[in-house]
Amino acid sequence: MRRDRLGFLSAMVRTYDDIVTLAAHIFEAPIAAILHIENEEHNLKTAVGVRGAESFLLNTRRFCDETMAEPDVMVVEDTVCDERFAGNPLTSDLKRYERNVALVAHDPTLGIGGPTVAWLDAAFGITLIFTWQGAVIASTLVAFPLVYKAAATAFEGVDQQFEQVARVLGKSEWAVFLRVTLPLAWRGILAGSMLGFARALGEFGATLMVAGNIPGRTQTLSIAIYDAVEAGRDEVANFLVIVTSVVCITILVASGKLLKPRYAG
Amino acid sequence: MRIEVSVRTTLRSKAREFRLDVEFTCQDDVSVMFGASGSGKSATLRAIAGLEHPDSGRIVVDGRVLFDSARGIDVPARMRSVGYVFQDYALFPHLTVEENVALPVNPWWRRRPARDVAKRVRDLLDIFEIGNLSQSYPWQISGGQRQRVGLARTLIRKPAILLLDEPFAALDPLLRIRMRQELLNTQWLFKVPMLVITHDPQDVAALAENLVVLRRGRVERTVDLKGPPYRDEKGIPVRGVIRQLLMETSVESNGTQEQLPLRAVR
Numbered sequence: 001m002r003r004d005r006l007g008f009l010s011a012m013v014r015t016y017d018d019i020v021t022l023a024a025h026i027f028e029a030p031i032a033a034i035l036h037i038e039n040e041e042h043n044l045k046t047a048v049g050v051r052g053a054e055s056f057l058l059n060t061r062r063f064c065d066e067t068m069a070e071p072d073v074m075v076v077e078d079t080v081c082d083e084r085f086a087g088n089p090l091t092s093d094l095k096r097y098e099r100n101v102a103l104v105a106h107d108p109t110l111g112i113g114g115p116t117v118a119w120l121d122a123a124f125g126i127t128l129i130f131t132w133q134g135a136v137i138a139s140t141l142v143a144f145p146l147v148y149k150a151a152a153t154a155f156e157g158v159d160q161q162f163e164q165v166a167r168v169l170g171k172s173e174w175a176v177f178l179r180v181t182l183p184l185a186w187r188g189i190l191a192g193s194m195l196g197f198a199r200a201l202g203e204f205g206a207t208l209m210v211a212g213n214i215p216g217r218t219q220t221l222s223i224a225i226y227d228a229v230e231a232g233r234d235e236v237a238n239f240l241v242i243v244t245s246v247v248c249i250t251i252l253v254a255s256g257k258l259l260k261p262r263y264a265g
Numbered sequence: 266m267r268i269e270v271s272v273r274t275t276l277r278s279k280a281r282e283f284r285l286d287v288e289f290t291c292q293d294d295v296s297v298m299f300g301a302s303g304s305g306k307s308a309t310l311r312a313i314a315g316l317e318h319p320d321s322g323r324i325v326v327d328g329r330v331l332f333d334s335a336r337g338i339d340v341p342a343r344m345r346s347v348g349y350v351f352q353d354y355a356l357f358p359h360l361t362v363e364e365n366v367a368l369p370v371n372p373w374w375r376r377r378p379a380r381d382v383a384k385r386v387r388d389l390l391d392i393f394e395i396g397n398l399s400q401s402y403p404w405q406i407s408g409g410q411r412q413r414v415g416l417a418r419t420l421i422r423k424p425a426i427l428l429l430d431e432p433f434a435a436l437d438p439l440l441r442i443r444m445r446q447e448l449l450n451t452q453w454l455f456k457v458p459m460l461v462i463t464h465d466p467q468d469v470a471a472l473a474e475n476l477v478v479l480r481r482g483r484v485e486r487t488v489d490l491k492g493p494p495y496r497d498e499k500g501i502p503v504r505g506v507i508r509q510l511l512m513e514t515s516v517e518s519n520g521t522q523e524q525l526p527l528r529a530v531r
Contacts (some may be wrong), residue, residue: 031369097359118285159355161355162355164316165349165351165355166357166368167315167316167343168342168343168348168417169368169369170343170344170369178374179368179376180357183359184359
């Protein structure tokens with residue numbers, strides 16, 4: 001299942017630029033780079049804060065070897081004192097680097113996301129970090145308990161007598177579910193899903209962590225509001241708040257209508 | 266046509282425990298199981314339909330063993346070919362009359378009646394004189410009409426036996442008299458044996474050829490009512506059975522009979 005990583009990676013160069021810029025920003029680092037290592041060959045994909053790619057590559061070799069040996073994200077508290085890196089031009093040049101902390105991850109996901117994300121990347125070349133797919137998955141996970149609870153309540157709300165009568169009438173369990181349970185429960189399930197959607201729309205933390213805040217790519221509505229407020233663009237923020245409010249209120253009203261008892265009379 | 270029922274089980278609710286130990290056979294067109302609320306008649310009927318699984322016992326309908334704890338037989342409800350009409354008929358509220366009646370014989374992926382099913386449904390609805398209601402929903406029709414739909418839905422599969430749980434309890438008294446006659450007509454028309462449970466002595470008087478009286482989870486007696494003189498299982502003549510039942514029920518309903526919902530102990 002392993003894909004031709006090189007071809008795949010070169011198609012993602014633009015995303016890599018985004019990632020290094022973002023990483024350098026988040027960690028307030030002077031240098032951020034993505035290196036691709038295959039068959040002992042170090043290949044600089046993209047970098048910020050680097051002059052002279054050749055010498056940079058030469059000096060990062062030590063970093064890469066140590067990082068590969070480490071299962072997690074490698075954090076070096078003080079690169080000047082650390083025996084592995086003391087003397088390395090990249091870390092010892094105090095004039096260039098104010099903070100002597102190195103944080104190196106050996107996959108393009110910067111070590112965020114844990115084993116599942118790393119496995120997806122290793123086995124299928126699927127990268128979720130800083131993609132809109134990642135944002136979707138993060139929001140889904142956050143909203144799932146809400147949808148699950150609503151669906152469970154809806155299924156429990158179906159009078160067991162209807163399921164029993166269908167069984168006595170000779171229907172298989174599958175037919176009972178499809179023709180009786182589901183039709184009697186779908187309104188509750190749909191209402192729950194809509195609430196879950198509203199919840200996902202307002203999702204902030206998980207999205208920001210997994211997908212980041214890349215305008216036009218992974219920026220969600222609620223992150224855009226935060227961004228606009230931070231940047232002092234109040235009229236943009238106000239507009240976006242009105243948009244979310246209208247959408248959420250519409251959803252709440254609609255789900256309330258769906259949950260009204262239907263077969264009265 | 267012969268039904269053999271022997272069922273032993275313990276039903277339990279928070280407040281009490283209830284032992285059900287019922288054994289009877291009947292081979293008439295219409296048998297009635299009579300008892301006050303909480304006497305165990307519903308539980309017995311549910312066991313015959315396969316909705317409850319007794320601790321031990323044996324249920325045979327028309328020579329077919331549906332349940333036999335000794336041999337480990339417990340035929341699932343859907344394969345028992347037993348018709349069961351619930352007390353409030355349990356018509357599916359999301360389906361029209363036509364779709365309700367078609368459901369037992371329709372393939373699972375269809376909601377509307379399949380082509381070959383549609384004609385059977387129409388004929389059956391015409392027999393029950395509710396053909397004009399085929400597109401109505403259950404909540405739009407009257408109690409008597411609902412019962413007819415419930416009967417049609419059950420009979421479309423030609424069950425070996427028809428179990429009716431308090432079929433007239435949901436109807437007003439005037440309608441009951443007419444629906445009892447209708448039920449007998451249905452029995453005659455479809456030639457399907459019936460086992461009716463009731464706590465109304467009038468039902469016994471109108472329907473029963475064979476009477477099983479249940480009391481506190483046990484068969485108190487069985488009476489052959491096919492014609493006077495009535496005799497009980499020992500061949501001893503019984504007079505005024507119905508009047509006696511009337512008196513007994515009035516006594517029991519004044520008593521301390523609990524009506525808590527019961528659950529089978531697994």
